[in-house]
Amino acid sequence: MNTADTHGSDRAGHVARGQDAFREANTVGDGVHADDASREAAATDGDRYEDPGNAPDQGEMELAERHALRRVQGLSTELTDVTEVEYRKLRLERVVLIGVWTRGTQSEADNSLTELAALAETAGALVLEGLTQRRAKPDPATYVGKGKASELHDIVEATGADTVICDGELTPGQLRQLEDVVKVKVVDRTALILDIFAQHARSSEGKAQVELAQLNYLLPRLRGWGDSLSRQAGGSGGGSGGGVGLRGPGETKIETDRRRINDKMAKLRRQLAHMRTAREVKKDVRRTREVPSVAIAGYTNAGKSSLLNRLTGAGVLVENALFATLDPTVRQARTPDGRGFTLSDTVGFVRHLPHQLVEAFRSTLEEVADSDLILHVVDGSHPDPEQQISAVREVFAEIEAVDVPELVVVNKVDAADPDTLRALRTRYPDLVEVSARTGQGVSELVTALAEALPELAKEVHALVPYSRGDLVAKVHEDGRILSEEHTGEGTALHAFVPALLAAKLDEYTPSGV
Numbered sequence: 001m002n003t004a005d006t007h008g009s010d011r012a013g014h015v016a017r018g019q020d021a022f023r024e025a026n027t028v029g030d031g032v033h034a035d036d037a038s039r040e041a042a043a044t045d046g047d048r049y050e051d052p053g054n055a056p057d058q059g060e061m062e063l064a065e066r067h068a069l070r071r072v073q074g075l076s077t078e079l080t081d082v083t084e085v086e087y088r089k090l091r092l093e094r095v096v097l098i099g100v101w102t103r104g105t106q107s108e109a110d111n112s113l114t115e116l117a118a119l120a121e122t123a124g125a126l127v128l129e130g131l132t133q134r135r136a137k138p139d140p141a142t143y144v145g146k147g148k149a150s151e152l153h154d155i156v157e158a159t160g161a162d163t164v165i166c167d168g169e170l171t172p173g174q175l176r177q178l179e180d181v182v183k184v185k186v187v188d189r190t191a192l193i194l195d196i197f198a199q200h201a202r203s204s205e206g207k208a209q210v211e212l213a214q215l216n217y218l219l220p221r222l223r224g225w226g227d228s229l230s231r232q233a234g235g236s237g238g239g240s241g242g243g244v245g246l247r248g249p250g251e252t253k254i255e256t257d258r259r260r261i262n263d264k265m266a267k268l269r270r271q272l273a274h275m276r277t278a279r280e281v282k283k284d285v286r287r288t289r290e291v292p293s294v295a296i297a298g299y300t301n302a303g304k305s306s307l308l309n310r311l312t313g314a315g316v317l318v319e320n321a322l323f324a325t326l327d328p329t330v331r332q333a334r335t336p337d338g339r340g341f342t343l344s345d346t347v348g349f350v351r352h353l354p355h356q357l358v359e360a361f362r363s364t365l366e367e368v369a370d371s372d373l374i375l376h377v378v379d380g381s382h383p384d385p386e387q388q389i390s391a392v393r394e395v396f397a398e399i400e401a402v403d404v405p406e407l408v409v410v411n412k413v414d415a416a417d418p419d420t421l422r423a424l425r426t427r428y429p430d431l432v433e434v435s436a437r438t439g440q441g442v443s444e445l446v447t448a449l450a451e452a453l454p455e456l457a458k459e460v461h462a463l464v465p466y467s468r469g470d471l472v473a474k475v476h477e478d479g480r481i482l483s484e485e486h487t488g489e490g491t492a493l494h495a496f497v498p499a500l501l502a503a504k505l506d507e508y509t510p511s512g513v
């Protein structure tokens with residue numbers, strides 16, 4: 001918690017307050033300028049692994065495509081005969097949610113279940129009922145207590161639900177034993193999030209990362225799922241202990257499956273290592289340009305992609321669903337005083353992000369840790385934004401991003417409760433309030449962002465011969481020009497530039513300046 005706190009608002013800094021008049025006058029923010037040339041540059045830099053085209057309406061196309069494809073997800077061909085991989089196509093239709101509430105207030109417990117409902121809907125399920133049980137800790141056998149479990153069975157039967165989703169990560173044994181009582185498929189929050197990620201991954205790297213996480217989750221659960229599902233499939237009616245005759249061949253099959261899964265995981269790890277190298281190379285290119293990078297991070301559905309769109313007109317997918325964005329999108333942008341920087345959208349965070357996913361997405365999340373500034377986008381219209389802020393900061397700590405300066409950006413102020421906003425202002429005095437929807441506050445955000453960006457290191461005076469027009473162009477691109485004059489010998493420049501570019505300009509610096 002201490003690490004998270006040191007990451008606090010005091011360091012976010014730079015945000016001028018009391019500019020309400022200015023804000024009123026600027027309700028339609030035009031955002032950071034991203035010209036076509038720089039957008040083209042972003043495309044050739046190839047920050048996406050499967051470039052879906054660079055048309056401005058790309059986000060809309062993705063959205064349409066997603067709606068068209070929703071719920072038609074195939075299995076990887078290599079695993080089609082592993083029947084226990086069943087959970088990968090959860091085919092959630094009608095679900096009942098159940099949560100064990102161990103600490104905190106009633107409203108926190110309710111928020112948690114509301115979030116689970118949003119996750120379930122994002123995965124394509126229809127939520128019929130949500131229940132919580134207050135207990136000191138989850139029951140080691142059936143997650144909820146025995147009595148509650150049979151009550152749950154009655155509700156499942158009465159509503160005609162086909163799946164129960166538990167708000168936590170269950171042990172293989174708990175999953176199996178609860179299934180025995182409720183007689184329908186039981187999945188946990190982790191499996192649900194993995195399923196959403198599987199539906200949403202678009203790049204080959206994202207797909208590989210999710211598949212690795214799924215297999216990782218599946219491995220210790222093979223037997224549990226296998227037992228329970230085969231009993232159900234066999235229609236033997238929930239007798240305990242499984243069929244004697246099934247045990248031998250069942251175990252052999254599990255061994256085979258386990259080996260196949262291990263092989264598949266090894267292959268995925270190799271592929272990912274390879275893709276990672278490719279990404280490092282691209283990052284190096286960016287680093288040699290020394291353009292500062294800004295990462296937009298925050299809780300899922302906070303409005304990160306909307307804000308990126310508002311800031312650059314990038315046409316990135318926006319959807320009122322959790323985890324709409326899984327693949328990093330990087331755009332070139334420019335501050336009002338002309339300094340170039342990159343702005344990247346990232347995968348949303350969630351409370352108790354399954355550990356397998358943090359592992360799998362480590363390379364993607366490291367983009368955040370490697371950035372020069374984090375715009376931490378917070379959903380101001382959520383009933384409990386502070387809890388989301390802490391959840392996000394926990395992930396920052398896990399990916400070692402706590403040293404990166406953070407600017408807290410409270411989004412959706414058009415829909416936020418004034419009391420919530422007041423509480424946030426007290427807690428994070430340096431925050432910026434915006435609405436990606438209406439554009440309110442966006443120009444203040446641009447100013448705050450420009451101030452928080454690391455200053456370009458070097459002031460140079462140079463006389464660049466006309467044969468080195470490329471260098472002058474670079475100064476225009478990456479630097480901030482104070483004066484420029486065309487003389488008989490070349491272009492005389494006075495500018496602030498990144499250190500690396502300053503070194504290149506060194507030989508054109510007249511001595512004595």
Ligand SMILES: Nc1nc2c(ncn2[C@@H]2O[C@H](COP(=O)(O)OP(=O)(O)OP(=O)(O)O)[C@@H](O)[C@H]2O)c(=O)[nH]1
Nearest residue numbers: 301302303304305306319320323324325348436437
């Ligand atoms: N009222 C209001 N709604 C907003 C605002 N910004 C975004 N939204 C809505 O919030 C939802 C989520 O927006 P996204 O931009 O997809 O959020 P995200 O943080 O990128 O979400 P993930 O990629 O899923 O993590 C969408 O329905 C947006 O229309 C805002 O300023 N005001």
Ligand SMILES: [Mg+2]
Nearest residue numbers: 304305324325
């Ligand atoms: Mg997004």
